[in-house]
Amino acid sequence: MKRLSRPGEGEILLLTASRLLDGRIVWLGEGEHWRESIAEATRFTYEDAGAALERALAEAEQKEVVAVYEVVAKDTQPPEPVTTREAIRAHGPSVHPDFSYDHAPVREKESAL
Amino acid sequence: MTQPASRSVGHYQYEERDRAFLQERINEFEGQVRRRLSGELSEEEFKPLRLMNGVYLQLHAYMLRVAIPYGVLDSRQLHKLADVAAKYDRNYGHFTTRQNIQFNWIALKDVPTILRELAEVDMHAIQTSGNCIRNVTSDEFAGAAKDELMDPRIHAEIVRQWSTLHPEFTFLPRKFKIAISGSPEDRVAARFHDIGLLARPSENGPLFRLFVGGGLGRTPVVGQELFDSVKEEDLIATLEAVLRVYNAFGRRDNLYKARIKILVQTIGLEAFRKAVEEELARMDRAAYRLTPEHVAQIRARFALPDLKAPADASDVLEQHKKADPAFARWVASNTHPHQDEGHICAVISLKTPGDIPGDVTSEQMHGLADLAERHSFGEVRVTHLQNLVFGHVRKDQLHELWQGLKALGLAAPNVGLISDIVSCPGLDYCNLANARSLPLAQKLGARFGDAALQAEIGALSIHMSGCINACGHHHVGNIGLLGVDKRGAETYQILLGGDAGENAAIGGILGPSFAEDEAVDAVARIVEFYLGQRQKGETFSAMLKRCGLKAFKEVAYETV
Structure with missing residues (x-):
């Protein structure tokens, strides 16, 4: 298994995935349910994240998600991914913020799970 | 032979067996999606299957890449792409550097339905991904340009049919891209393809200059001339032999060294040519012979535009240019000479400065399809530089087309200029x-x-x-x-x-x-x-x- 990213000072780890049905970005939240909003993501320390990631990977098929991995984020409210790539995943394309899921039509906001 | 149901110019007209094949293929993929969603197939098992149908998992959603063979669309197809963009995407489509279109916000559950809708207009997403022979690209001015030596689309279609679901070449070491042009000006980047073909006529029929081992990516290489003059009858046999050598000797142990360019660089052009010639010598050449009858049969599935223009069409264009400097500027950058004196090729820039290169909205696609009906025999071409072309516009009607493009926000006068990014x-x-x-x-x-x-x-x-x-x-x-x-x-x-x-x-x-x-x-x-x-x-x-x-x-x- 690949080594976990190590968060820096004031940073935490989140777990993310893509939903199988529609590819939508999701975040592992309370009760180990996959949530649509990064604000609902569970914050992990480096020490806790490894076991949580292993469980999430093992349950990915059952919970209908793919491409599960960890993301380093600032420990803010809501957490903010530190890399541009993950910020774009969380908030939508920088060239079209209006395309983000927060702005998408209601049809696409309906939970697929 | 049955007559085509529609006589749109520019591309091969499907027969019923082509349509039946698409339906079979969609049924198959629909079953695979169902099995994936039910958990019967794992992601590892499903990934190569979705890729073979043009479905990628990208940053925000699934992306569907739809094939546009040799970059030619008809207006009903463009209307359909606009409908898909509106119904299943964020109202946009993105034209790519491989003359295809991509939709970036697709849900996996919708893909079989989208493929059925595309099949209604003879479109699909087969071989737009995966380690197979990808969409064959061609000159955006094919069959229209004044400088053209021969129309490359007939042979592009022959190569498309040969390469589609080719049983030997479905799992190549890596993807394989072919481009074909029939003009002395290389408008297809032939030397940067796995195989680049430059066609020219001769007294004894068409000849093809064949470049091999070109490509960009991690290791950019200029393709080298493998053969100067492949005869038409040997075209498919030669392609088959090149692919067989690559399939046999291309590396499969290292993703970054798997393209044909690495094989040609490693063993050298002479050794590669010798291997191809040996393969040709072993082949049953008669089975691969491209006969004039076969070429004529394919040619008959292409409708030709009825190029009639008033005698004063050129004069009218000059008057319009004189009266409207903005139009004259657009004509200077966004047109190309046509074979017929009364017609001209118009390039529609998808690079309005400050906008996203290659992006078009659903409304623009509908508008373009309507304009193509009025001004270009219902035909639209996609360029590998992410613009669109109306191949056969009457010169006296070009000003009217330009006004229509202005209304759609697609009249940027910048083709070939610095903002055509x-x-x-x-x-x-x-x-x-x-x-x-x-x-x-x-x-x-x-x-x-x-x-x-x-x-x-x-x-x-x-x-x-x-x-x-x-x-x-x-x-x-x-x-x-x-x-x-x-x-x-x-x-x-x-x-x-x-x-x-x-x-x-x-x-x-x-x-x-x-x-x-x-x-x-x-x-x-x-x-x-x-x-x-x-x-x-x-x-x-x-x-x-x-x-x-x-x-x-x-x-x-x-x-x-």
Whole structure:
């Protein structure tokens, strides 16, 4: 298994995935349910994240998600991914913020799970 | 032979068996999606199946890449793509550097339905991904350009049919791209394809100059001439032999060394040619012989435009140009001479300065389809430079077309000029990208958007890629930009001197990468230097050769 990213000072780890049905970005939240909003993501320390990631990977098929991995984020409210790539995943394309899921039509906001 | 149901010009007309095949293929994929969603198939098992049907998992959603064989669409197909964009995407489609279209916001559960809707207009997504022979690309002015030697679309269609679901070549070491042109001016980047074909007529039928082992990506290579004059009857046998040698000897142990260019580089052109000739000698040549009857049969599935124009069409165009300088400027940059004196090829720029290169809205697609019906026999071509072409426009009606394009916001007079920027989707959408390419393309477009400035600069290409995979073809731009991740920060490397045409060249790297805004300023200084130092009529590439990369480097880095 690949080594976990190590968060820096004031940073935490989140777990993310893509939903199988529609590819939508999701975040592992309370009760180990996959949530649509990064604000609902569970914050992990480096020490806790490894076991949580292993469980999430093992349950990915059952919970209908793919491409599960960890993301380093600032420990803010809501957490903010530190890399541009993950910020774009969380908030939508920088060239079209209006395309983000927060702005998408209601049809696409309906939970697929 | 049955008559085509529709007589749209420009592409092969499907027969019922073609349509039946598409339905079978959709049924198969629908079953695979169902089994994936039920958990019967794992992601590992499903991934190669979805890729074979053009479905990628990208940053925000699934992406569906739809094939546009040799870049030719008809108006009903464009209307359908507009419907798909509106119903299943964010109301946009993105035309790619492989003459295809991509939808970036697709749900997996919707893909079988979308494929059924596309099949209604004879479209599909087969072989738009995966390690197989991809969409065959061709000259955007095929069958129309005044400088054309022969129409390459018939043979492009023959190659498409030969390569579609070819049982031997469905799991190649890596993807395989073929381009074909019939013009002395290489408008397809033939020397940067796995196989590039340049067709020409002769007394004894068509001949094909065949380049092999070209490509961009991690290891950019200019293709080499394998054969100067492949006869038409030997075309398929020769392609088959090249693919067999590649399939047998191409590396499968290292993804980055798996393309045919690495094989040709490793064993050398002579050894590769010998292997192909040996394979040809072993083959049952009669089974692969492309007969004149077969070619005629395919040709008969193409409808030809009825090119009738009033005798004064050219005069009317000149009057319109005289009366309207903005129109005259658009004509100067966005048209190409046609074989017929009364007609002209019109290029529709999808690079309105400040907008996203290659993007069109659903409304624009519907509008373009209507304009194509009125002005170009219902035919629209996609260029590998992410623009569109109406191939056969009556000269006396060009002004009316231009007004229609203006109403759609698609009348930028910049084709071949500096703001006609080629760009991949980059990190805003793509899972592989290291940096964003679209914001930089937008900034550069806006910086050089002034029509008078662009006219003064003249022909100059900027190509932009968000990673080393080079979907934006940055190696062949006169100015190339490559997004690089430098310890988590997006930076941009500048390359100078690329050329995709007959004088094929790979751009030289200028030096260390720049931050985004610095890159825009550096490009501006490079262009300013070119304007100040060029000799009369000197192209950017010619001046680069005369002055050397070092002179440009000093200018680019002078205030950093």
